[in-house]
Amino acid sequence: MAIELSNIIKDWVPNKSKVIDFGCGEGSLLKELMIEKNVFGYGVEINDTKIQECIAKGVAVIKQDIDKGINEFESANFDLSIMARSIQCLKNPNLALNRMLSLSKRCVVTLPNLGYWKCRLNIMNGKMPVTPELPSSWYETENIHLCTIKDFEKLCADEKINIIDKVFLNKNSNRGKFTSIIPNLLAVEGVYLLEK
């Protein structure tokens, strides 16, 4: 995970909180949070090789397909749930969002912005966007529910989800000088702290 993104998330995680990271990959973010913020961290991952890396790091991990339900975690009282760069891969992102907010007080969601000008340029040229951030062709991409920053914020409003904080990142995964001026056009990625 890019340093800036993990720093942003770290700022939003209270000390000693209980965190669940959906699509945790090799558990790097959780490991950092465990060391720097003393969190009780749990990762959810489906890829066996990544699961092995979590276990090697001492990060608790649960093998589960997020698409098949995250309800069972509701009883565990999490302070924060995280879904970084995965929500657009789910069958029902809106349901997932609501479930995350019912199993934890707050949630962090990051998503690629389909409104980014390079994506728009692709579409103007009559093609589905293929950019360094969205490198796969339309027929092999896992991103089945891409949206723009505007779309996502509208979903939050429709679902009565409060955006507590948000940060927009440029192509270098930094908070570029101008990115947040017209994020829907200039941001590659949106990072949100949400509450319901």
Added chain:
Amino acid sequence: MKKNSQLISFADGITLESGHILNSFDLMIESYGELNESKSNAILLCHAFSGNHHVAGDDKDLGTGWWDQIVGPHKAIDTNKYFVVCCNNLGGCAGSSGPNTINPDTNKIYGSTFPQVSVEDWVKSQKMLMDNLNIPYWEMVAGGSLGGMQALQWTIAYPDKLKKAGIFAAAPKSSTQNIAMNEVARESIRKDKNFHDGNYHDHDVIPKDGLKTARMLGHITYLSEEHMDNRFGRRFQNSESKMNKGIDYEIENYLQYKGDQFAESFDANSYILMTKAMDNYDAGKSKGLIESLKNIKAKLLIVGFYSDWLYPPERGKEIQLAAMQNNINSSYVILTGDHGHDSFLFHTDKYSKIIRKFITS
């Protein structure tokens, strides 16, 4: 691999969960590798229902160890690095005090008089073994099936005495179906004309037929439907190697063979006692599972197998979910394994890697 077998006597005895007192008892143990100077590399393995202390390597009487694919030099549980200990459980029939050993108080075989033991009692006796071996704590306690229940019980009973627990193909308690299967097995033993209410030693006979049928049923529950299909299909047994005339299919012959083999080496009273211990275990019996796991300090690795229908993976997940409610570092992994419930016994690349990485984490 440095291997050591020994019978350890506990002259002070043990008070069992039932209140029954054994004035003294023996545990048959096997160990592999060496305890390091800082005594920080000890691993306790707990055997499943029909296992014993012989975990790894070949033995002229006991054959190949039950976890030989996982335990040994350079294997997932590496005996070059770790000092690995396993004991035959109290009430078993492979050397430790049990129904087929002599009661020192009466100088007669215990037979049916050996008291019912529990998973809690086994863990208590294993703790006595740990003290006897001067091991300050276990780097890991692990086991599959009934062995996994013991590993779980260790984390509850002695939270400060282990760093990690590997709980494989296990459950926090037996299901109704598990108990039902075990009861059919026990009934077949009890109804054997040679059983004599468990006092068959007095009559110089063994209830071999009952034990055999019990094992045949058990064996079906350990395998998966797919595994049986792939391995035996509906193929007919060739006539030269038929165990008896009534056999048509390979699967029949296989079960007959396995049943016979088992009935010659296992003790019927132990069978009843061990399955009862399995049925009676409930990690959350007094205060509910979540509350029972509250004081766990060990890191947990819970592994289930898709093809296991005896202790299906969801049962292991119950443990993980309860542990997570208590903020315990607990992982839950489901793996493919071709062998149904028995999958925990066999090496696969992913299974061995997970165990190896867990131990060194």
